[in-house]
Amino acid sequence: xxxxxxxxxxxxxxxxxxxxxxxxxxxxxxxxxxxxxxxxxxxxxxxxxxxxxxxxxxxxxxxxxxxxxxxxxxxxxxxxxxxxxxxxxxxxxxxxxxxxxxxxxxxxxxxxxxxxxxxxxxxxxxxxxxxxxxxxxxxxxxxxxxxxxxxxxxxxxxxxxxxxxxxxxxxxxxxxxxxxxxxxxxxxxxxxxxxxxxxxxxxxxxxxxxxxxxxxxxxxxxxxxxxxxxxxxxxxxxxxxxxxxxxxxxxxxxxxxxxxxxxxxxxxxxx
Amino acid sequence: xxxxxxxxxxxxxxxxxxxxxxxxxxxxxxxxxxxxxxxxxxxxxxxxxxxxxxxxxxxxxxxxxxxxxxxxxxxxxxxxxxxxxxxxxxxxxxxxxxxxxxxxxxxxxxxxxxxxxxxxxxxxxxxxxxxxxxxxxxxxxxxxxxxxxxxxxxxxxxxxxxxxxxxxxxxxxxxxxxxxxxxxxxxxxxxxxxxxxxxxxxxxxxxxxxxxxxxxxxxxxxxxxxxxxxxxxxxxxxxxxxxxxxxxxxxxxxxxxxxxxxxxxxxxxxxxxx
Amino acid sequence: xxxxxxxxxxxxxxxxxxxxxxxxxxxxxxxxxxxxxxxxxxxxxxxxxxxxxxxxxxxxxxxxxxxxxxxxxxxxxxxxxxxxxxxxxxxxxxxxxxxxxxxxxxxxxxxxxxxxxxxxxxxxxxxxxxxxxxxxxxxxxxxxxxxxxxxxxxxxxxxxxxxxxxxxxxxxxxxxxxxxxxxxxxxxxxxxxxxxxxxxxxxxxxxxxxxxxxxxxxxxxxxxxxxxxxxxxxxxxxxxxxxxxxxxxxxxxxxxxxxxxxxxxxxxxxxxxxxxxxxxxxxxxxxxxxx
Numbered sequence: 001x002x003x004x005x006x007x008x009x010x011x012x013x014x015x016x017x018x019x020x021x022x023x024x025x026x027x028x029x030x031x032x033x034x035x036x037x038x039x040x041x042x043x044x045x046x047x048x049x050x051x052x053x054x055x056x057x058x059x060x061x062x063x064x065x066x067x068x069x070x071x072x073x074x075x076x077x078x079x080x081x082x083x084x085x086x087x088x089x090x091x092x093x094x095x096x097x098x099x100x101x102x103x104x105x106x107x108x109x110x111x112x113x114x115x116x117x118x119x120x121x122x123x124x125x126x127x128x129x130x131x132x133x134x135x136x137x138x139x140x141x142x143x144x145x146x147x148x149x150x151x152x153x154x155x156x157x158x159x160x161x162x163x164x165x166x167x168x169x170x171x172x173x174x175x176x177x178x179x180x181x182x183x184x185x186x187x188x189x190x191x192x193x194x195x196x197x198x199x200x201x202x203x204x205x206x207x208x209x210x211x212x213x214x215x216x217x218x219x220x221x222x223x224x225x226x227x228x229x230x231x232x233x234x235x236x237x238x239x240x241x242x243x244x245x246x247x248x249x250x251x252x253x254x255x256x257x258x259x260x261x262x263x264x265x266x267x268x269x270x271x
Numbered sequence: 272x273x274x275x276x277x278x279x280x281x282x283x284x285x286x287x288x289x290x291x292x293x294x295x296x297x298x299x300x301x302x303x304x305x306x307x308x309x310x311x312x313x314x315x316x317x318x319x320x321x322x323x324x325x326x327x328x329x330x331x332x333x334x335x336x337x338x339x340x341x342x343x344x345x346x347x348x349x350x351x352x353x354x355x356x357x358x359x360x361x362x363x364x365x366x367x368x369x370x371x372x373x374x375x376x377x378x379x380x381x382x383x384x385x386x387x388x389x390x391x392x393x394x395x396x397x398x399x400x401x402x403x404x405x406x407x408x409x410x411x412x413x414x415x416x417x418x419x420x421x422x423x424x425x426x427x428x429x430x431x432x433x434x435x436x437x438x439x440x441x442x443x444x445x446x447x448x449x450x451x452x453x454x455x456x457x458x459x460x461x462x463x464x465x466x467x468x469x470x471x472x473x474x475x476x477x478x479x480x481x482x483x484x485x486x487x488x489x490x491x492x493x494x495x496x497x498x499x500x501x502x503x504x505x506x507x508x509x510x511x512x513x514x515x516x517x518x519x520x521x522x523x524x525x526x527x528x529x530x531x532x533x534x535x536x537x538x539x540x541x542x543x544x545x
Numbered sequence: 546x547x548x549x550x551x552x553x554x555x556x557x558x559x560x561x562x563x564x565x566x567x568x569x570x571x572x573x574x575x576x577x578x579x580x581x582x583x584x585x586x587x588x589x590x591x592x593x594x595x596x597x598x599x600x601x602x603x604x605x606x607x608x609x610x611x612x613x614x615x616x617x618x619x620x621x622x623x624x625x626x627x628x629x630x631x632x633x634x635x636x637x638x639x640x641x642x643x644x645x646x647x648x649x650x651x652x653x654x655x656x657x658x659x660x661x662x663x664x665x666x667x668x669x670x671x672x673x674x675x676x677x678x679x680x681x682x683x684x685x686x687x688x689x690x691x692x693x694x695x696x697x698x699x700x701x702x703x704x705x706x707x708x709x710x711x712x713x714x715x716x717x718x719x720x721x722x723x724x725x726x727x728x729x730x731x732x733x734x735x736x737x738x739x740x741x742x743x744x745x746x747x748x749x750x751x752x753x754x755x756x757x758x759x760x761x762x763x764x765x766x767x768x769x770x771x772x773x774x775x776x777x778x779x780x781x782x783x784x785x786x787x788x789x790x791x792x793x794x795x796x797x798x799x800x801x802x803x804x805x806x807x808x809x810x811x812x813x814x815x816x817x818x819x820x821x822x823x824x825x826x827x828x829x830x831x832x833x834x835x836x
Contacts, residue, residue: 037414038326039361039483050314054413056359078366080357083409084316084332092355092369100652104785111769111791126359126366128411130330131313186661193662193780208791212771214784217660220805223781224798231794263272 032143032240034150034248042151044244046143048174050133055143057151060121073118077106077125079140085132087177101137108141108161108201108211114154123153134176135163141201141211142237149245157203158241159210162233164200164226166218168192171226173233183216194218198226202234282488289476296482301524303480304418306532308425308539311433317406318434318458322426325482326416331426332409333434337448340396340403348395348403352380354410354423361415361483379494379506380410380423387464387498390431394459398441402448406434417468417482420494420506424466429536433543434458463536464498465529469521474511479524495525549765556766563751563763570760575807577758582699582818584707586833592708595834596700598758600690603697605682605704609711611725612679614670622669622677624658626651627684628697634689643686649787650684650697657698657743657774657783664705664742671713675723678710691761694772698745699815705742706819709734743774743782744815746808748800750790755800757807771800775808777816 030047037043040056063074079101083090094102105127113123125148127140141161148155165175168187172179175197183197196216202209209231214223277284288295298304304325313319316332340347354376358364369377384390395404408430410423435455441448470481470489478485486492491510496503502522507513513521551559559569566574578599587593592607614621628650630643637643658664669678682704684697711734715726728734749759749770756763759770768790774783784801786792792800822829 037328037359038416039414040359043359052313054359058358058362078358082330082332082411083353083407084313084319084334087315089334089336089407092353096648096652096655099648100656103649103652107786107789110789115789124358126357128357128359128413130332130411131315133315184659195660196782198784202794203791206791207793209794209797210791211786212784212792212797213786214781215656215659217662217776217780217782220779220781220801223784224801227794227798 032146032244034146034244035251040147040151042147042149042153044143044146044150046139046146048135048139049176050131051136051139052130053127053136053139053143054130055125055127055140055147057126057144057147057153058124059151060118060123063120063122069120071119072115073113073120074115074122075106075110075113075125076122077102077109077127077144079105079127079129079137081129081132081136085129085136101140104137104199104211104213105141105144108159109144109148111208111210112145112155112157112159112203113148114156117154123148123151132177134178134180135174135199137161137199138163138174138201141199142241146241146244150248157205157208158238158245159201159203160234160237160241161199161201161211162230162237164198164230164233166194166196166198166216166222166226168194171229173229186217194222198223198230200227200230200234202231202238204235204238281484285472285485285488289472294478294485300477301479303528304482306425306535308429308535310429310539310543316430317436318430318432320426320429320433322422322429324418324422324425324480326414327418327422327483328413329419329422329426330411330413331423331430332411333430334407334409335434335436336405336407337397337402337439337450338405339401340399344392345400346396347392348397348405349392350381350384350390350395350406350408352384352408352410352427353377354380354412356412356415356419360412364415376410376420376423379420380408380427383424383464383466383496383504384427387462387496387503389428389460389462389464389498391459391461397439398443401443401446402439402441404436406431415483417484417486418480419468421466421468421480424464424496425532425536428460428463428465429539431458432460432463432536432540462498463533464496464503465525465532466494466496467521467525467528468492468494469524471511471513477517477521493521495521497522497525497529500526549761551762551765555762559763559766560752563754563756568756569762572758574754575757575803577811578760580699582703582815582822583832584703584819584822586831591710592704592706594700594703594707596696596703598690598692598696598699599760600688601692601696602686602688602690603693603700604685604687605697605700606685607704607708608681608683609708610679610681611671611676613675614673614677616674618666619674620670621666623679624664624666624669624682625679626654626658626682626701628654628686629684630686630689634686638686638689646693647686650693653694653745653772653774653783653785654682654698654701656785657745660780660782662741662780663776663782665738668738669710671725672716672723676716676725680705680708689761691764692747692758694745694747695758695811698743698774699811702739702742702744702815703819705737705739708737710737740816741776741778741780743776743780744808744811745772745774745783746804746811747772747787748804748807750792750796750800755803757803771797771804773801773804773808775805775812777809777812779805779809781805 036045043056138161145159165172165183201211309321318333356373437452438454470478471491493507581597590606591609628647630638632639748755769788
């Protein structure tokens with residue numbers, strides 16, 4: 001039950017005094033790596049503070065249970081929390097929240113993938129959250145985009161995502177699990193009625209927002225001002241994603257260079 | 272050119288290598304792949320371990336829950352092991368219900384746990400007939416490149432050794448439970464089983480610690496579980512028959528490996544400071 | 546949504562029309578199609594409503610049951626949405642075809658109603674920690690003519706307005722089990738407060754402009770839509786995007802602002818209609834499914 005408020009009214013006031021006014025991206029992405037799963041065509045691993053997500057992408061395959069021809073390819077996305085990733089043990093069956101996240105993941109990635117390049121085929125994207133310390137969906141979107149790029153799936157741009165939590169007049173960029181549950185309940189003192197979580201996916205090169213998912217309840221001004229904050233956060237994550245891809249490509253080129261050198265100097269295998 | 276030859280005649284490709292006494296990845300027949308273990312990295316789990324054997328990666332997370340003990344065993348808690356082979360670890364697994372291999376692996380792990388007696392279920396009981404610990408041991412494979420069961424057993428044992436359970440007191444008359452998360456007791460792990468997988472290639476050649484490719488090309492696979500210098504179980508699901516000497520050779524190999532793995536796990540846990 | 550096959554020429558026709566501000570059925574970009582709502586159509590449900598939005602036909606039934614509250618929220622009741630895309634609507638929904646769409650709609654409703662400001666779940670509590678009311682909201686899609694999200698949310702709001710929760714007269718605690726006595730009088734019940742319930746507004750982006758209440762043909766022409774849930778007090782409770790397109794942040798801001806104004810007027814109109822229906826009282830003509 002990720003959306004439910006787990007803090008009682010007494011605890012929230014205590015929590016509010018501890019959490020400061022975080023309006024900027026205080027927690028930066030710690031660790032991003034591509035090519036972590038050898039059996040997958042493309043894969044990526046991301047660690048944002050304590051949230052750990054691994055994602056792998058496989059070669060296009062036939063769309064199961066489909067008879068007609070479709071001009072555009074399809075993306076099949078699956079988002080799953082590992083049973084031990086959250087505070088409460090999660091069952092192996094995907095529940096409603098995970099199914100919704102799979103939908104959001106697909107909607108964020110679809111605009112960026114050149115689907116006309118693989119007509120009538122489907123590309124599988126699987127994201128698994130190993131440890132959830134908040135903003136798991138945003139981390140999964142960023143990770144999935146990198147995995148798609150690592151798998152050489154043609155794309156228009158990399159997609160990056162960020163989460164913003166709103167509680168009263170405080171905004172938390174990239175909230176932790178506790179901050180997320182705080183943002184799901186109304187501020188107790190009645191000063192402001194804004195609370196909620198916004199996850200947004202952005203393609204900075206084309207300046208396009210590919211997904212904007214908001215929950216909770218807030219004024220329209222709060223929602224529109226958050227768009228600017230999320231955009232800025234996405235731009236900073238974008239640089240990291242680009243660097244990571246660059247590292248991956250340089251490593252692969254060096255490996256290919258070494259292989260070519262070896263081929264020329266080695267003997268042929270006896271047939 | 273080598274890659275073309277490999278995709279057209281994979282078995283012959285391997286035979287040519289093995290004729291020279293070496294495997295395509297450079298190892299000889301009895302050599303194991305490097306193992307790396309990382310423990311206690313997942314803070315949401317009570318105990319966790321990540322094990323990498325070559326390219327194979329398995330993550331084990333242990334979550335503890337309180338529940339009433341089973342009616343037929345009122346003085347024991349219980350372990351719920353489960354092996355998950357998600358589609359992300361290999362292209363041969365599809366999304367949906369657990370595959371045959373996942374179910375067989377879960378069974379294997381459950382049997383290994385009971386037959387090796389690595390955790391005494393009495394330790395998990397808090398109040399007989401009323402309250403006991405249930406440990407959900409979830410093993411997720413992130414990358415399947417052969418020797419899955421080896422990695423699973425190492426991950427499970429390492430994770431169990433890092434589990435710290437909070438102190439629980441149960442009042443039988445009032446039926447109230449008090450959990451103190453600050454006071455934590457380490458779980459007692461009495462025995463540490465180690466599994467080793469062997470592949471039989473062409474009915475004759477024994478390969479230790481096969482990769483996924485080698486497993487699929489070989490004519491038989493066998494896993495031996497060893498613990499405390501004694502043989503715990505041998506799992507040989509069909510495949511080419513083995514002679515007595517070959518089996519003995521495998522058991523010896525498994526014994527030596529067990530020593531090495533146990534040393535490695537001990538070193539990792541010591542560096543954790545536990 | 547159901548697949549409508551349109552030729553390129555037809556798509557261009559719709560696109561140009563939207564740019565000029567004219568739509569195929571003569572509406573302006575921000576006009577809704579005529580809507581008809583009727584409540585209390587299903588006699589066995591605690592509340593029900595039927596909404597017709599041109600070709601889209603939605604039937605909602607609300608059932609109340611007694612349940613135990615979640616341990617971490619002992620003073621709150623529960624609410625559960627289930628959307629059934631029946632094969633009546635289109636053949637594409639046959640078997641499990643409509644399941645994905647149904648899950649999407651029920652998830653979006655659950656997100657929209659999640660905040661305590663939209664629907665006060667504490668009103669559903671009977672005995673804190675032990676008994677509470679659980680509302681099962683079942684939505685049946687009888688006909689699919691575009692703009693499902695809006696129609697479903699309006700029908701749900703109307704059905705909740707119509708719901709009558711029986712009053713609890715007494716409770717006796719018998720060593721752990723609770724025995725509740727409900728009032729025998731079928732008219733002795735409490736109504737739910739839906740003044741803050743949200744309505745979903747779909748804004749479909751066709752070309753450079755956005756269009757409200759798209760028909761099925763218009764949906765096929767668009768690259769993406771934004772669905773925004775607005776309450777009467779102009780609170781945004783849920784925003785999400787459907788379709789395969791992406792938006793420039795400024796476009797998104799403009800869409801949200803437009804959505805807010807539309808949402809407020811839709812909420813007002815529904816409220817007025819429901820009040821009018823209630824004022825008719827017993828003399829109200831029951832049309833049911835005849836009209």
